[in-house]
Amino acid sequence: DVKVTQSSRYLVKRTGEKVFLECVQDMDHENMFWYRQDPGLGLRLIYFSYDVKMKEKGDIPEGYSVSREKKERFSLILESASTNQTSMYLCASMSSGNSNQPQHFGDGTRLSIL
């Protein structure tokens, strides 16, 4: 089974802090994704990556950046956290090729910015 592990289930940070959310997958997947989930809005794509050191903006990249130095690890960075970034963050991975393959999700990080 694919295992996607997010480093923290719950995180509380202060406004203006630099925040790192970590995600690791164990299936050698090329593609990795970061979403945020808000009630009534579903999942919205922040950034994704097709390969090491590759990244692409999703639908809501403002205020975020990402890093992919190793294939198994994809980090989401909040450069200067703000209260409107309080949300659930979900990481996913997927094998490359045909887009009929499913994405595999971690359990999420519930981030609160005070």
Next chain:
Amino acid sequence: AQSVTQLGSHVSVSEGALVLLRCNYSSSVPPYLFWYVQYPNQGLQLLLKYTTGATLVKGINGFEAEFKKSETSFHLTKPSAHMSDAAEYFCAVSEGYGNKLVFGAGTILRVKS
């Protein structure tokens, strides 16, 4: 751009009753369609997917969905609801070869005893 509409943010059914969760999509090309389930405090888990071939797709936990191209729909059904089905359900469409998914807003299913 593709989009997904899930009709009803909350659906409530009695245990043993039919579950019907609605999903409509917009796409200019044949889509790949997915249903995911999210239990409280967990990530998303794949229920089923449609790619090509048979339009009635069976998934885990007794769920199935039917792809209807003429109606641009991919509704999720289960003949008899169980208390353990209470969760949030997301319909998603694949946005071409880019491997990106576009999600609906989700439907929270409540099962009454």
